[in-house]
Amino acid sequence: MTDKPYEPLRPKKGPIGELLAPVAGFGVTFSAMFKPTVTEEYPRKKTPPQQRYHGRHQLNRYADGLEKCIGCELCAWACPADAIYVEGGDNADLPDGAHVSPGERYGRVYQINYLRCIFCGLCIEACPTRALTMTNDYELAGPTRAGMIYEKQDLLAPLADGMLAAPHPMVEGTTDTEYYRGEVTAPTAAQVEWVREHRPDDPTLDAAAAVVAGKAPAPTQRKHELRPSQDRAEATRAAATRSNVDGRTAPRDGAGAALTPGGRA
Amino acid sequence: MIPGVVADFSQDNWITYLVKAVLILAFLLTSVLFAIWFERKVVARMQVRPGPNWHGPAGLLQSLADAMKLLLKEDMTVTRADRVIYLLAPMISVFCALLVFAVIPFGPNVTIPFTDYSTPAQLTDFPVAVLYILACAALGVYGIVLGGWSSGSTYPLLGSVRSTAQVISYELAMGLSLVSVFVMAGSMSTSSIVDSQTQIWWFLPLAPAFVVYIISMIGETNRLPFDLPEAEGELVSGYMTEYSSMKFAWFFLAEYINMLNVSAVATTLFLGGWRAPWPLSAVGDGMLNTGWWPILWFLAKLWLLMFVFVWIRGTLLRLRYDQFMTFGWKVLIPVALGWVVVLGTFQWLGLAGVTRTQLFVAIAVAAVVVFAVIWVWPDKKEPAGRRAHAEFDPFAGGYPVPPLPGQTLPRSRRRGTAIPHQKVAQSVDHSEETR
Amino acid sequence: MTASGGETLLFWVLAPLMVLAASGLLVIRRAVHAAICVMFVMVGLAILYVAQEAPFLGVVQVVVYTGAVMMLFLFVLMLVGVDAADSLTETIRGQRWIGLLLGAGLAAVLLSVIGRATFRPAVGLEAENAVTNPVALARVLFEDYVVAMQVVGVLLVTAALAGLVLTHRRRLGPRVTQRTVARARVAALVEGRTLTPLPAPGVYAQNNAMDTPALGPDGQPLEHSVPRVLRIRGQERSATAVLAAEETLVERRTGGRSELAELSRTAGTSGPPAPETPGGEEHR
Numbered sequence: 001m002t003d004k005p006y007e008p009l010r011p012k013k014g015p016i017g018e019l020l021a022p023v024a025g026f027g028v029t030f031s032a033m034f035k036p037t038v039t040e041e042y043p044r045k046k047t048p049p050q051q052r053y054h055g056r057h058q059l060n061r062y063a064d065g066l067e068k069c070i071g072c073e074l075c076a077w078a079c080p081a082d083a084i085y086v087e088g089g090d091n092a093d094l095p096d097g098a099h100v101s102p103g104e105r106y107g108r109v110y111q112i113n114y115l116r117c118i119f120c121g122l123c124i125e126a127c128p129t130r131a132l133t134m135t136n137d138y139e140l141a142g143p144t145r146a147g148m149i150y151e152k153q154d155l156l157a158p159l160a161d162g163m164l165a166a167p168h169p170m171v172e173g174t175t176d177t178e179y180y181r182g183e184v185t186a187p188t189a190a191q192v193e194w195v196r197e198h199r200p201d202d203p204t205l206d207a208a209a210a211v212v213a214g215k216a217p218a219p220t221q222r223k224h225e226l227r228p229s230q231d232r233a234e235a236t237r238a239a240a241t242r243s244n245v246d247g248r249t250a251p252r253d254g255a256g257a258a259l260t261p262g263g264r265a
Numbered sequence: 266m267i268p269g270v271v272a273d274f275s276q277d278n279w280i281t282y283l284v285k286a287v288l289i290l291a292f293l294l295t296s297v298l299f300a301i302w303f304e305r306k307v308v309a310r311m312q313v314r315p316g317p318n319w320h321g322p323a324g325l326l327q328s329l330a331d332a333m334k335l336l337l338k339e340d341m342t343v344t345r346a347d348r349v350i351y352l353l354a355p356m357i358s359v360f361c362a363l364l365v366f367a368v369i370p371f372g373p374n375v376t377i378p379f380t381d382y383s384t385p386a387q388l389t390d391f392p393v394a395v396l397y398i399l400a401c402a403a404l405g406v407y408g409i410v411l412g413g414w415s416s417g418s419t420y421p422l423l424g425s426v427r428s429t430a431q432v433i434s435y436e437l438a439m440g441l442s443l444v445s446v447f448v449m450a451g452s453m454s455t456s457s458i459v460d461s462q463t464q465i466w467w468f469l470p471l472a473p474a475f476v477v478y479i480i481s482m483i484g485e486t487n488r489l490p491f492d493l494p495e496a497e498g499e500l501v502s503g504y505m506t507e508y509s510s511m512k513f514a515w516f517f518l519a520e521y522i523n524m525l526n527v528s529a530v531a532t533t534l535f536l537g538g539w540r541a542p543w544p545l546s547a548v549g550d551g552m553l554n555t556g557w558w559p560i561l562w563f564l565a566k567l568w569l570l571m572f573v574f575v576w577i578r579g580t581l582l583r584l585r586y587d588q589f590m591t592f593g594w595k596v597l598i599p600v601a602l603g604w605v606v607v608l609g610t611f612q613w614l615g616l617a618g619v620t621r622t623q624l625f626v627a628i629a630v631a632a633v634v635v636f637a638v639i640w641v642w643p644d645k646k647e648p649a650g651r652r653a654h655a656e657f658d659p660f661a662g663g664y665p666v667p668p669l670p671g672q673t674l675p676r677s678r679r680r681g682t683a684i685p686h687q688k689v690a691q692s693v694d695h696s697e698e699t700r
Numbered sequence: 701m702t703a704s705g706g707e708t709l710l711f712w713v714l715a716p717l718m719v720l721a722a723s724g725l726l727v728i729r730r731a732v733h734a735a736i737c738v739m740f741v742m743v744g745l746a747i748l749y750v751a752q753e754a755p756f757l758g759v760v761q762v763v764v765y766t767g768a769v770m771m772l773f774l775f776v777l778m779l780v781g782v783d784a785a786d787s788l789t790e791t792i793r794g795q796r797w798i799g800l801l802l803g804a805g806l807a808a809v810l811l812s813v814i815g816r817a818t819f820r821p822a823v824g825l826e827a828e829n830a831v832t833n834p835v836a837l838a839r840v841l842f843e844d845y846v847v848a849m850q851v852v853g854v855l856l857v858t859a860a861l862a863g864l865v866l867t868h869r870r871r872l873g874p875r876v877t878q879r880t881v882a883r884a885r886v887a888a889l890v891e892g893r894t895l896t897p898l899p900a901p902g903v904y905a906q907n908n909a910m911d912t913p914a915l916g917p918d919g920q921p922l923e924h925s926v927p928r929v930l931r932i933r934g935q936e937r938s939a940t941a942v943l944a945a946e947e948t949l950v951e952r953r954t955g956g957r958s959e960l961a962e963l964s965r966t967a968g969t970s971g972p973p974a975p976e977t978p979g980g981e982e983h984r
């Protein structure tokens with residue numbers, strides 16, 4: 001501290017600025033009228049959030065359609081809000097050597113309660129197989145409490161084109177280690193054959209067969225897409241139907257559902 | 266022809282009056298719908314928001330939707346309310362608000378298209394038209410006061426008491442600022458006042474009166490920053506707290522019509538009424554001051570003032586009640602009164618034969634003298650006490666304090682000297698002991 | 701000059717209503733209703749003035765009497781809270797009869813005067829109003845009666861000043877402003893007071909009242925969260941009592957033994973004192 005008198009940090013105004021200082025606020029409001037607005041017009045124009053945004057969870061799959069979740073419950077233990085409930089099951093209990101996930105166990109029951117979830121991402125860090133990740137989906141609201149508990153089929157990543165719906169056997173000659181290393185890149189002919197035998201009506205069969213025959217590229221995981229923007233009429237209609245279903249904002253049917261679970265067919 | 270009134274109503278009959286009255290009513294009601302949208306939109310833009318944009322193009326139908334909602338809401342009557350007056354109050358408010366536009370000139374004589382029929386674009390006018398406007402405003406307050414009282418509840422009562430005090434105080438300043446216009450125009454009839462502004466609009470020569478009027482008109486209409494009767498932080502909604510549905514809508518309607526009213530009065534008295542602004546008024550030998558054009562100028566000025574209303578609302582904060590009253594009684598009224606005296610003196614000098622040039626020279630000389638005195642006048646001394654306190658006591662009052670402006674911290678004795686290692690170790694030991 | 705048809709109609713519509721409102725003033729019990737009656741009469745009068753070619757008088761009647769004087773009356777009525785009907789007991793013996801007698805006398809005088817009056821057409825109105833009504837009025841006031849006007853003005857100013865002087869009180873202490881209050885609060889820090897407002901009383905699962913102290917971050921009850929008056933009166937409830945009452949309630953719900961009487965006893969005002977704060981002795 002010196003003997004210098006107090007000097008404000010902001011620059012001093014000129015004589016005209018001093019004169020107009022009492023009414024300077026009017027200038028602020030007037031000039032603000034010509035600035036672009038900062039409002040996001042949500043249902044009309046859905047703005048994508050930042051890539052890092054913590055949105056709804058997703059249970060991922062391997063390229064052949066098997067689930068990554070092994071039912072280890074580490075996510076549930078990591079959850080500080082106690083929002084996750086997991087029950088594991090043995091793949092050995094499934095008939096005819098079918099697998100839901102590679103390896104010994106799979107997640108039989110998987111629930112996330114979005115009324116409790118605080119979107120901290122600790123479950124993602126806890127997951128050993130990178131089965132659980134977070135999407136950018138922020139449209140999470142619903143009229144009922146029960147509806148806000150998302151089940152496994154709501155959380156599962158949709159089957160990309162060429163993936164074969166689980167359950168089916170693992171790729172022949174592999175263990176979960178190969179899966180984990182990313183060496184499985186597409187369904188194999190044996191898996192397609194198995195599914196054709198057990199579930200001949202499976203809708204994913206044709207695409208998977210095309211991949212096996214080399215007519216289509218190997219499946220890649222689908223990214224989250226924003227649901228289409230809505231005008232007023234659509235928003236009203238959507239709200240009406242939504243509240244009739246079960247209280248989840250995620251559309252349960254048809255085209256708009258980029259991330260609708262695929263294992264529910 | 267009415268003596269003392271410029272507008273000529275001699276051709277009018279009761280059908281003309283009826284048509285004009287209906288037109289004014291329709292104009293007011295649609296204007297209110299537009300004004301609500303306008304206000305919300307402008308305030309939103311000032312706050313960098315888009316404002317209403319969902320119903321109709323650019324959200325124009327938003328206020329219509331709100332009105333429909335209010336119509337369909339349940340009409341409640343409070344148990345402790347005084348039923349008759351509770352119902353009467355919003356009616357008084359709206360009724361008095363609707364009366365004012367009867368004497369506002371929208372334009373000069375207009376000819377109805379395809380006929381020879383010519384009539385003033387004004388419902389009526391008489392020698393004391395502006396006083397009549399003040400009277401309507403005075404009666405309109407009864408709506409607020411009685412509404413607040415009859416609700417039988419505390420906050421509305423407080424709101425209405427505030428409103429009474431406010432309107433009585435600000436009406437004085439308003440009346441005084443209007444007096445200077447009467448003096449200059451030599452009339453209290455609205456059409457004559459507009460007629461007197463052919464050369465110059467009164468807001469320039471009567472600038473102080475104009476400023477006082479603008480301030481007091483905001484106080485009179487209970488708008489921000491003077492909306493103390495309905496200050497939601499203190500009084501919930503003030504006098505409207507216990508009102509719902511259509512009765513509430515009436516208060517709302519009255520408030521916006523009153524905004525239009527005072528804006529129209531300001532336009533007529535200070536801003537040249539329906540006269541075209543300067544460069545336009547010279548076009549085509551005053552062609553733009555005849556026929557239907559003036560209505561356009563009048564509306565433009567009216568909405569300019571409405572914009573000022575919204576602008577002020579978007580900029581200023583609500584005053585504290587005592588500041589507000591102090592401002593009204595100790596600043597506005599003395600200024601308005603002083604201005605009337607000054608104006609009276611000038612008029613008297615004019616009557617006594619002093620020419621305008623002499624007057625201007627005298628004013629200029631006086632202004633120069635005043636500026637010189639202000640320039641030479643020594644600056645205000647720093648209060649002696651502050652310098653005396655420059656000795657800084659870091660424990661003034663027994664607890665550590667930062668220096669006040671003008672005080673400086675004493676130079677630290679440890680400044681520039683390194684702390685010896687041993688001393689640090691000692692202090693660590695000490696802290697270990699105390700723990 | 702005789703009244704036109706419209707004016708006659710206006711009179712016969714307004715006059716009975718005004719008489720009704722005026723007599724309403726006599727019978728109506730609520731003060732505010734009576735004030736509204738007066739207001740109606742005043743506005744009616746103003747309309748009649750305007751109809752009789754005296755627009756200035758009519759408008760001023762509304763501005764001054766209705767707008768200012770009656771408003772002040774109403775203001776006082778509302779502030780004083782004259783809500784219920786006034787008492788009708790007579791304070792002076794025989795007041796009612798004397799009033800009736802005098803009223804009857806006045807009515808007789810008025811009736812006899814009106815009965816003998818002859819109504820001739822108005823004379824000179826047009827000449828007077830030729831330069832407009834307010835100008836003509838101004839000429840009368842400020843030329844013929846200018847001295848009287850000045851005297852009245854001086855009188856009113858004197859009266860206003862007298863009112864100010866009579867109600868003036870000398871300030872005994874220094875003026876209390878927001879700044880002084882703030883300074884005093886800061887200075888009181890030394891005495892152990894807080895700058896911030898006192899903590900609010902406690903909110904518990906079964907109890908949310910002024911008389912129960914809140915719990916501080918250390919779990920101990922904060923005595924000063926209960927209003928001082930309650931503490932002085934000894935009406936404070938201890939937090940432990942409330943918590944105990946809640947526990948008993950839970951027990952009773954789950955088939956426990958305690959009864960309602962016991963519940964009220966434990967929750968009573970004389971609960972056990974809060975446990976001593978763990979002293980500093982345990983810590984070195």
